[in-house]
Amino acid sequence: QRHLLGIEGLSREEIVGLLDLAGEFVDLNRRVEKKTTSLRGRTQINLFFEASTRTQASFELAGKRLGADVMNMSVASSSIRKGETLMDTAITLNAMHPDILVVRHNASGAVKLLADKVDCSVVNAGDGAHEHPTQALLDALTIRRNKGRIEGLTVAICGDITHSRVARSNFLLLNAMDARVRVIAPSTLLPPGIERFGVEVYRDMREGLKDADIVMMLRLQRERMNGSFIPSSTEYFAYYGLDEKKLAYAKPDALVMHPGPMNRGVEINSTVADGARSLIREQVEMGVAVRMAILEALSRNLPNA
Numbered sequence: 001q002r003h004l005l006g007i008e009g010l011s012r013e014e015i016v017g018l019l020d021l022a023g024e025f026v027d028l029n030r031r032v033e034k035k036t037t038s039l040r041g042r043t044q045i046n047l048f049f050e051a052s053t054r055t056q057a058s059f060e061l062a063g064k065r066l067g068a069d070v071m072n073m074s075v076a077s078s079s080i081r082k083g084e085t086l087m088d089t090a091i092t093l094n095a096m097h098p099d100i101l102v103v104r105h106n107a108s109g110a111v112k113l114l115a116d117k118v119d120c121s122v123v124n125a126g127d128g129a130h131e132h133p134t135q136a137l138l139d140a141l142t143i144r145r146n147k148g149r150i151e152g153l154t155v156a157i158c159g160d161i162t163h164s165r166v167a168r169s170n171f172l173l174l175n176a177m178d179a180r181v182r183v184i185a186p187s188t189l190l191p192p193g194i195e196r197f198g199v200e201v202y203r204d205m206r207e208g209l210k211d212a213d214i215v216m217m218l219r220l221q222r223e224r225m226n227g228s229f230i231p232s233s234t235e236y237f238a239y240y241g242l243d244e245k246k247l248a249y250a251k252p253d254a255l256v257m258h259p260g261p262m263n264r265g266v267e268i269n270s271t272v273a274d275g276a277r278s279l280i281r282e283q284v285e286m287g288v289a290v291r292m293a294i295l296e297a298l299s300r301n302l303p304n305a
């Protein structure tokens, strides 16, 4: 494919192919000499209209480790501040002949609109509450490395489902890989029609976590709540925050994940986040490898490749 805009549209075989390729990059990234040359001579621009630590840093490292020239576009000091639109920004950058644009935007669908206007490959680094495909892929790689499989596992995704692009991409990917997906959230944080994603819905942590293999916690995305009901941190933690007591409802070997950034004491406490069953730091490591795999796979379809 020319772009990676979502998990939607990826086949199971394509997902497995990307995870296998990423596995090779995990080994490369653990060596002293981490660089390879498959993107030598190529230009990658990272265009982030929303804040990011993990995704932007790992895309930058991924491109550089593959030998690309990587430019991080500083949106805060760009002409977007003077009123230039997303499309005019994209068309302007396109005129500089980049090979890959990595884009994060706060509007669902914005990355697809942009991809339709440019000649280069586009990777969705998160668009509004729509999709965050590279996060779902790195989550899948982390699960597969720790559990040996994804198929047949029960994955409980808990928290602000309404505003989470991570949840949406994970529903699509985990269902494609034949995992059993549960969501656990208060009614106020569950979008209408959530069942159409093929998930089981729980409002009680004790029931939703029962026999789960993976517990994936999500942040309350207050910045997307726009005047809707915002629970207090203390009240939210009491019912939906993960601590050792609630984790005990899951399987004894259940593992804990969180895409980050975490709000400690809101959706997860430090004992669990930093404990032996936490995969949170490994998720970050897998993020670099998965993004290298995506860039490498797209580079095979670039002109003159």
Ligand code: CP
Binding pocket: 051, 052, 053, 054, 055, 056, 126, 135, 259, 260, 261
């Ligand atoms: N998980 C994730 O997308 O983190 P960042 O917002 O830091 O990129």
